[in-house]
Amino acid sequence: MAAQEAAQSQQTQGVPESRILQARQANASWLTDPTVFAVNRKPAHSNHRYFLGEATEPKQNLDGVWKVNVTQAASIDVENAPFAAADFNDAGFGAINVPEHLQMAGYLKNKYVNVQYPWDGHEDPQEPNVPENNHVAIYRRSFTLDRPLAATLENGGTVSITFHGMATAIYVWVNGTFVGYGEDGFTPNEFDITEALNVDCDNVLTVACYEYASASWLEDQDFWRLHGLFRSVELAAQPRVHVETVQIEADYNPSMAAGTLNATLQLRNANDAATVKAKLRDANGTVVWESTQCANETITLNSGALKNIAPWSAEEPTLYELTVLVVGHDGPLVEKIVQRIGFRTFRIEDGIMKLNGKRVVFKGADRHEFDAKRGRAITRQDMIDDITFCKRHNINAIRTSHYPNQEYWYDLCDEYGIYLIDETNMETHGSWVANNIETPETAVPGSKPQWEGACVDRINSMMRRDYNHPSVLIWSLGNESFAGEVFRAMSVHVHELDPNRPVHYEGVTHNRKYDDVTDIESRMYAHADEIEEYLKSDPKKPYISCEYMHAMGNSV
Template sequence: MADKITTASAAWLTDPTVFAVNRTPAHSNHVTFSHIPAIGEPSDLKQSLDGEWRVEMVQASDIDLEEEPFAAEDFDDSAFGRIDVPSHLQNAGYMNHKYVNIQYPWDGHENPQEPNVPETNHVALYRRTFTVAERLDTARQNGGTVSITFHGMATAIYVWVNGVFVGYGEDGYTPNEFDITEALHDGENVVAVACYEYASASWLEDQDYWRLHGLFRSVELAAQPHVHIEDMKVEADWNPETATGSLDALLAVRNAKNAATVSATLKDLSGNVVWETALAASDETGIVSGSLDVKPWSAESPALYELQVVVIGHDGAIVETATQRVGFRRFRIEDGIMKLNGKRVVFKGADRHEFDAKRGRAITRQDMIDDITFCKRHNINAIRTSHYPNQEYWYDLCDEYGIYLIDETNLETHGSWCLPGDVVTEDSAVPGSKPEWEGACVDRVNSMMKRDYNHASVVIWSLGNESYAGDVFRAMSVHVHELDPNRPVHYEGVTHNRKYDDVTDIESRMYAHADEIEEYLKSDPKKPYISCEYMHAMGNSVGNMDEYVALERYPQYQGGFIWDFIDQAILVRLPDGDERLCYGGDFGDRPSDYEFAGDGIVFADRTPSPKAQDVKQLYANVRIVPGETGVEIANDNLFVSTADYVFVTRVLADGEPVWQAEQRFDVPAGETKHFDIEWPLEAYRGQANELTLEVSQRLAAAEEWASKGYELSFGQTVVAGSKPVAASETKPVDGIVTVGRWNAGVQGSGREILLSRTQGGIVSYTLDGREFVLRRPTLTTFRALTDNDRGAGHGYDRAQWVGAGRYAKCVNNTIEQVNDDTLKAVYEYELATPQRTHVTITYVADTTGKLHLSVDYPGETQEAPTIPAFGLEWTLPVEYSNLRFYGPGPDETYADRKHAKLGIWNTNAYDDHAPYLMPQETGNHEDVRWAEITDDAGHGMRVSRHGESAFALSLQPYSAFMLEEAQHQDELPAPKHMFLRVLAAQMGVGGDDSWMSPVHPQYHIPADKPLHLDVDIELI
């Protein structure tokens, strides 16, 4: 290249108009194979430079880029450390971890002023040697070129090969490729990279994420033959009216004059030829197919084909073969609605950062497979690549498995225009309407589009995230539409400045409440609506998600993306050998936003969180409503019927499965049908108090992402049974009721219950000498605050309830013998609140060893805040850790998050303790009919509803106050007790956001309404 710049300049770091020097123009990531005779077999001409590199950390002020000796070929780097590529400098111990959300990480240490960078600016000096593989070198010697590509780095790199400066690059989330042909020589070569922590690019990369640096994606060499397909731009369209596809491809062929023809062949993935053609080679070779008999691509049925392009030389020999997988589909906005292949689509999505607890952004292919497997298993059909283009393999997987993508530009500048309290400062916004930033921003969206254009999974281009608005975004939008007139443009930031509404084709909002969205949908909207972020899944969250799903009845509501996919917590090995998941601030990083990155529906170790239970059911495309005459099945899929699934029908008698059958129900896409089912109700109605009719949709055959029989969706209906009321059991003749001066007790059947006049309740409950009362159960009116509670100020607003039950005092008691077999004790408590509300706890014990427990809150006549929880907390010996219960499960449920399956479930206190990044309320089970708390030998306690009202229950190794005090899971002590909470009610967890929005009113516990807990307890 005659205009190649040969000297590096430090001035580029703070010049927003310089973002790439000597970088190869962006192009598609199609696969090529060279057929150079001297090489022999066709080769992709790729050579990985991944593996061990040498590295040294210095300050920017300590190096001179123009004279820097470390780039010299003969530089002695024996004193350098070692680092694996790809990886992050932080994970390798060379830099400190930093986490901030909105603010720039140097704010306060210095006053951020764009486009400047902090004085303290780390530079990682990377070096490694390599010998060019013979096949690549042969291509070079035959007139080809060799390039080096950095697929991911942060934040800016200068690159030298054998001491020769070859290029500078920013935007480390799309390839930075440099031609190094002239810098190479025979034998061992040296590549040197100066990777800067901060550059002007840092102003464009203020994503809510750990600030991680280094070469975090693969580095590779690639050779291209003299005649080379540099770029492929493929339009694989599908016409829903004719049910046919068409292919339109534009090829950029380097040195096309040295080739004779270009042939194109389209094959299905079984290798069958669908179509083929041949034409004369030219610099820009256009390929047009005409009508094709192909299957359409969608997330439901991701049919793929392979386009193979062959360049043939004048001698008739093949020069190069290029392949690109394509899916035929049409995505358009028609009549204000986004449609895929002519059908309105609803995105059931999540926002996904690339993250691993050990590797940061340097995730592996297996990590990506695990993530996409989770998506398919949990009915997630869409991902927004928040907030940067992802690794190329992710797009291949989304094409193959079927996931819709919003591909997002590497752009976020939240801290430049937002002050504490969400105060907007328009003048300071980057990029805003500042011309000096336009080139870099347009280049970023261009690099993303050129790389990812051919992927069927990419249906929307996003201009970035939380970067306000301005003329720069208008320029980006214009560029996107010029490059791709078909896919729509997404950008949420215009909500802050509506004069830029033309920038986005989609009305996109963050964390708008369902009622606010409904107002938009009712107001004759001109654009389709999505929530690019909603359901902030921080900690124990994702309540009231059903309110958003209900909006699907509006045609222009087209779904949303849960923030976010995975908790961002760094796994650290402590000096004692234990491991801890750490969050912001744990590394001495200041400023920090602490645990705010713990907001995934997947935990940092990639295990599903309990929140995923509701997400899966509410996102299901098949909705099932059983009834006594059969089942109604609504198939919300756009293109596939239910014929290829098996439906398992079951009857549960008081939670126990008593009947099961497999059936096939064929419901075409978009239709709802009723099917008769001959439930054997009369055979079981007399054996149960309630019968559950259940129908579940399951895989009839194994998929790549799940085995045969995997359940995707279910529906249940409970109908009344007619089991006769059991006659009262005969009291044992050896039963004894004793009313003493200080205590009263009941003995019988090997059990003893002791009630105290002075302690305010039961003080002993034994079976064959086993004690189940370590201390008298206490009233609880509190729960360990969730992240949403803290963000919404629930703790502040409800401070009176923290100690109201814990410090309540017993002001009166009456103990009386009801008859020869029964003892009744009534304790009147005064809550520790300004209102001094009286609560009554009643124990009725008999000689069978059964205990009827009721707790009554009358309702406060004076104004008081709603109650977080109400019931009793019972401390048990630590061995009673097993939990079997009949209710919705298997995972925790809450008043606003209980789209779970009714049944009998087995778990334990340890598994039921969800390891949220910040310890908080967890393990609650709503609508419990009965529960058994036992040791490993089966000894323990059974708690059952006394009447028709179910109760809430949890069994945890920690009390609510222990959870409230801990900042990390490993700060919780080794369990010495179990804590059983039996509640009349607990408020919901909320989910709109984690910094402002309260739990919705219908899921609060009003202080002015009575509460009644009514259960029977027996030892088993």
């Protein structure tokens, strides 16, 4: 039944959300089915801040000490899931912090490989299958809803749970009720858990986190292979009338020193609201534009030309603040939205990258989220230290190699001024290179239709989350994954969703049939004479060395 549903879902044309399955019971087959990458997951949306009334942010952090038991995947029955029952005896479980990697906590061994997959040389599964030596960590913890979330639920709202970072695939239950399945652990996996919750008493949350799934074939990045819940887990309540997502265009016209704000808001249960009020303030708090309109399912904000706007750039990262108030029929403030905005225009003109009408040169670095003791479970202070290092050393650009970063990193790049190439969670190096010999016919995803849904979904999730950040100038389809029709589909989706930002993808250098996939000529470790030759050949695309030197520790 699940496979049939997956096939039907894959045939559905349109937005990636149409490919997300709905199911009431977990199915073990999803782990090795590339067409099933999300079950019951909420549609991807912007990461705007919202408040109940004026100041209550209805979120509840679930970080801290959880119970965990790590075992072989073959011994776990996810379809009946006895370990997910609220009264299951987990006295024999160990303890682990969330966020934290299973390896750093001592439950699994550290593994590092570069090109090959971590199972190569031990087992030989054929994609999309996974090795038999596959671990699963059963996480459990209890919680009681904080009062603001419980009150929202009682007033007709909903509550969701979001896993901001996990590896590699998760099944989730609340009080024994299956609520969802998710892959792509570097963008949010959010599930509506309203129907499964106890409002005024304890709830038991259970997560089965698998080391390997079909998704592992898309995640062969050159880094330490680390697993578990490595970013925060949080609950969030949404009022009955709720702004689901915000998509903002904040362009700047350098010849007129004017900015234009265009924003689209999707409003849930719009009939229960009366008006939507918007105000844009500068860094001093002065209102530079405002509007009021009747509530509707789709709200469009259009400021027209705003004079004397200070543009955003790495050198002068000027930010404005948009506040949106959703007001009920009887006059109460239902919801408040707050979003920082940077006015800037990034375009490729005559093969040159231009920001606010002037040529821009990236003096950049690739950056992994990594700490020697915490792995990828890095802290806000780690990110502040990195951004400070970048600014002190005249680094003005970062490629998020090779996955979307924590949300706070984008806030810092907006605030301090760093240009971002935002990269999809994708690398399949080991599927098409063996012993330094390329085998295009074995490449994942290549032109294989069974992988298209998952790959388009990955870049869609990243774009929906990060769209409103002025620091994001370029979308990247991933890293070292060869080329093929799947990448063409991803590139088309990017341009349909975002008509302004260009696409980056280096992999087409291995098959020039797919040159149209990328708007930028991007190469790895090219010698100076090769770069000079390209730039003297009347190029139609700007050039970026997306990797020019590879450092591990102090090896450079």
